[in-house]
Amino acid sequence: MKQIYIIAKEFKYPLLLIYTYMFIAQLLFLLEPFVLGKMIDGLLKNDYNWLYCFLGIMVFENYFIYRRMVYDTKVYTTIYNSVVLKFLKNSKDSDNSTKIARTELTNNLINFLENDIHYYIMAIITLVGSLIFIFLQHPMTGFVSMACVIPISFIVYHFYKKISQSTRVNHTHYEDKISIITEGDDDKIESFFNRRRRIMIYGSTLQGKNWVSLIGTRVSFLVLALIVFTHNNTNLSQGDSIAMYAYINQFLFSLMSIPVGVETFTRIKDVLNRIN
Secondary structure, three states: OHHHHHHHHHOHHHHHHHHHHHHHHHHHHHHHHHHHHHHHHHHOOOOOHHHHHHHHHHHHHHHHHHHHHHHHHHHHHHHHHHHHHHHHHOOOOOOHHHHHHHHHHHHHHHHHHHHHHHHHHHHHHHHHHHHHHHHHHOHHHHHHHHOOHHHHHHHHHHHHHHHHHHHHHHHHHHOOHHHHHHHOOHHHHHHHHHHHHHHHHHHHHHHHHHHHHHHHHHHHHHHHHHHHHHOOOOOOOHHHHHHHHHHHHHHHHHOOHHHHHHHHHHHHHHHHHHHO
């Protein structure tokens, strides 16, 4: 991952500004369930103060999202061009098929900076913030929610090696695409795309099994946490119930960042090994 560090160091100020916009927007998003709950309780009593607060959060949250979306494309396209041009200058002896494939695979690197890191920022803020709120409201529900980490980690461990191998095979096979098409041999071309289809089906099947297992686990713990929270708790307001549901759901959903992180690390590591 040395290449990621080099890029981050070279473009640290533009990237820092992008991630700051993202950080502020996510903090505001984290406040939404709490303020929404208070707003609902207030509206039932004809009190509109929390409504104004909720609308203010929405306005500022969308402002920072807009600022990030306008600015980040300029930065990421500059990074992509820089990485690709350096690779082409340092790989003049490589065949054209490999060069073209790896310049396209470089998009994975940019997607990591543009999408994956954004996702991790949101996931970490949501994990910590949601868990704090849950524990403040009902500690036992917090412990039940945290217990979901154990089965999710087991599922990730079970599927990791197969997904990692599938990623490497997919990238290696893709590098032969241009050379095989250029040869013009219809049998080889048909064989190439048939094998590529099988590789993609295999990878998709693995991902399907992985995510069905994870989602089933998340839903199970969501139901269990809600049962624990509502058991013998007769003084709940409607707003408190909605806010608690939202924070439990956000926390469990953010735990999906564990398998996403493992998959992303595997994909980016393989790409970096190829373009360096």
